[in-house]
Amino acid sequence: MLHHLLTFPLPATWQTLDRSGRSRRVCADRLSPLPLSLPLSLPHLRDAIRGRIRRQVYATVHGDGLDFGRYDRPDGDPGLFGPDSMVWLVHGDMPGMFTGGIAALLLQSLHPLAMAGVDQHSDYRERPIDRLNGTAGFVTVTSYGGAAEAEAAIARVRRIHEHVRGTAPDGRPYDAGDPELLRWVHVAETCCFLAGYQRYAPRPLSRSEQDRYFDEVARTAERLGATDVPHSLAEVHAYLREVRPQLALTEAASAAVDFLRAPGTFVSDPGSAAAMRILVDGGIDLLPDWARAQLRLPTRSVLGVTAVRAAVRALAAVLRYGCEPSDVITTARARALRPASTAVRTSPPDPG
Template identity: 75%
Template structure:
């Protein structure tokens, strides 16, 4: 196995576990899925460094909502098996982004069924329900903002303002299918929503514990090399957060030297990840599926021979 294959194998195993099956993205012919090859979602979600840092940043930001964090703390096994949660989250984003329409809709329905059982009482006495449209909106907006921030920071070519708005509008489709309401459709609406919801956000004990867990690579991976990679990605994720979130989560305050060092480390890692994982097996397979002519329905008369 050469170096490129080794990098790809380790990345796929960490992110997808045994759940990555390229065949899920290969049929039916002519099916663009929820978004299609010309979408901005395909562009943003195909950038590994941006998605890694943005995904971790989203987990950090999401932890600031006491009700969302209560659901994770009381119904998730992230401490016992953090990689499994990463696998499930990455699998959902991948299949809803690049899978066939049927595969994407089936993944959404599975998550909706899980949400039906995630409810309880937060430490502050308030009841929560993972199917609550407002909670779904919060989780989605945090993901959208952080995925976009990761792409803008580490992609080879950042999106234009118009493309950024397109991304937000396109990706809202998944949140709405899950049951979210009032989902922002532009970057300006994302910013307005974050300003609106900020007074409700606070870092409780569960959030601070989760943050410390993420910042301790040994809790996630045992291999020293992977531990180093995690430290680089977590530092890059913290750098994507708004200043008020960094303060609330009691993370180290950024300095010019720290910021410069962390960004350089992520960019160096990005070159390694791109070398090993591009072109993406999933995106290549999905693109071929979408661009192949759709099969004619059974019983369709053949065109006459000229």
């Protein structure tokens, strides 16, 4: 996934965890097609590297689905949240969203009915990158797109949910449009996104800002049909305590966890696989202890935790170097701040 990201000077080696939880060293020269001594002081080389990182990340995360027209119009439209929102801040932090997204997939798998729907109706095993692109596109357009684009994306998902129904292996019926299942998926996702931001962003949110984030992002879940959505950090914690007796590691969940942790799930070349291994380890590290135990993930040692977080921070530096400021956010901010009567449209920045 991230092979071509790693063209920025990094430590010669770092530590991460193998699938059994043991610490192992990764050589940076496996991750970089360019010499680590590359003279980044040369402006044209620096720009070329940034462009290469940006193109690779955007192609992997969004595929061919990143249409900047969804973000640069209409003038004066803040979308569902707007530039000063906590949603724009949290969802704009790429390292936090990568690790938080992995954590969210793992946590969501613990709900037997939600996992049954995924297992019986999703082709994530055959087309994992397409599923990644679809999820990333939905989160991006509902966060930063104009209001009409965001509402259209939500309407499309609701139509898809109408066909995701069935019977779980334990005999219980499920329906993707069930407000309770939608609440679970939303809370599991957003609490992991915030956990990633709090761990890896330059400045973690205050308690009041975390409350603002959950209050804002609840709008998306409620538009999707979720009910009784938590609007604060305290309400999220209370909900997770309440729902825990309903969670279990089913056969489908165990298979999904193994799939996510398998080398080469999203990528095939060794360098990209090593980078993805770092992100997966970082996502596992974000999970609460009870979720890791229920998912039967390896127990972390102090050394292992330190190694994982150091590796993610090193990779985060590469992501920030190549992808900030975000083209999507730059385009969306310009749209939101232009007077509504202005007809001029801006083009997205050239990624290099």
